[in-house]
């Protein structure tokens with residue numbers, strides 16, 4: 001009887017889950033975690049990963065929802081005679097590292113490429129896709145970032161004059177790793193990194209992607225972050241539970257970003273329903289930076305179960321007004337001063353342009369207090385700062 005019921009359950013699951021689809025259960029809300037690249041780049045070691053896991057717990061980030069500790073490029077060593085990939089001497093024992101991360105209630109992510117080499121010229125999964133997926137699963141990996149990189153040269157070489165053939169080759173490479181991950185039987189979040197090529201948001205879910213990069217690399221400066229934000233226009237329809245647009249990992253706490261810029265960057269990612277993958281040195285972060293990364297009211301907007309990506313409602317000079325519909329009928333509103341003017345400048349929101357009528361009771365998600373939003377409310381924002389509100393009952 002028991003095996004009959006189990007068989008029935010398995011059969012229903014098979015019917016319910018098409019072979020090439022992103023699993024909605026795996027990333028029902030945008031993945032949250034940390035990735036080594038933005039701060040440590042090619043110098044990362046296993047000790048840095050352990051320290052990041054410890055700091056994720058100590059800083060309160062884990063309890064605020066961050067889950068994945070992702071090792072980016074440059075962990076790879078040589079392949080053995082059997083073709084099995086080994087980590088290099090900076091990562092002496094991957095299984096032990098995964099155990100360490102898991103023991104802290106966190107999950108481990110890793111990085112590879114469908115090409116022969118990665119962006120940093122380490123070994124990619126070319127001709128070893130199934131084997132690598134199996135190895136990752138054996139190590140206890142829960143998340144894979146799969147970066148196009150080295151495959152671009154192969155694509156060009158094979159199809160120098162046929163763009164469509166090159167793109168097909170890319171899509172097939174992403175689908176192939178998805179199948180290999182599925183075959184391991186281990187739930188592994190699948191992060192596609194192809195810089196938005198070939199409108200990846202249109203086919204990302206079909207090749208099993210739970211998230212896909214929409215642009216080239218982020219950098220820890222305002223101009224690059226703002227450029228990336230503008231490049232998200234038109235992509236909202238493609239995001240939803242299980243499959244998300246990824247405007248790249250966070251730079252909060254990196255470079256020379258001011259705290260106002262950190263707040264804006266974090267608020268935008270929340271409005272965009274973007275994965276929140278921190279990229280700073282968690283073991284050495286300023287308390288103000290930790291406070292931004294653990295702002296639960298902003299995180300709740302990002303993680304809203306409806307999974308509807310927000311958009312820019314309108315802009316007025318250097319002020320931008322963004323909105324995002326939330327699951328319980330609430331509305332998130334964010335106002336950004338994107339101008340270079342260091343002086344605080346009063347601004348008045350035009351509620352009609354947001355489809356709202358009259359004063360609205362709201363919660364200020366950065367000041368953590370109640371506020372009445374009306375056309376008369378003077379909004380004074382310093383350059384690159386943000387006001388983020390949640391209106392529980394918009395009318």
Ligand code: GLA
Nearest residue numbers: 037072073119120147193217
């Ligand atoms: C590419 C990716 C980055 C990072 C590096 C590693 O540039 O877009 O996010 O993974 O490769 O080499």
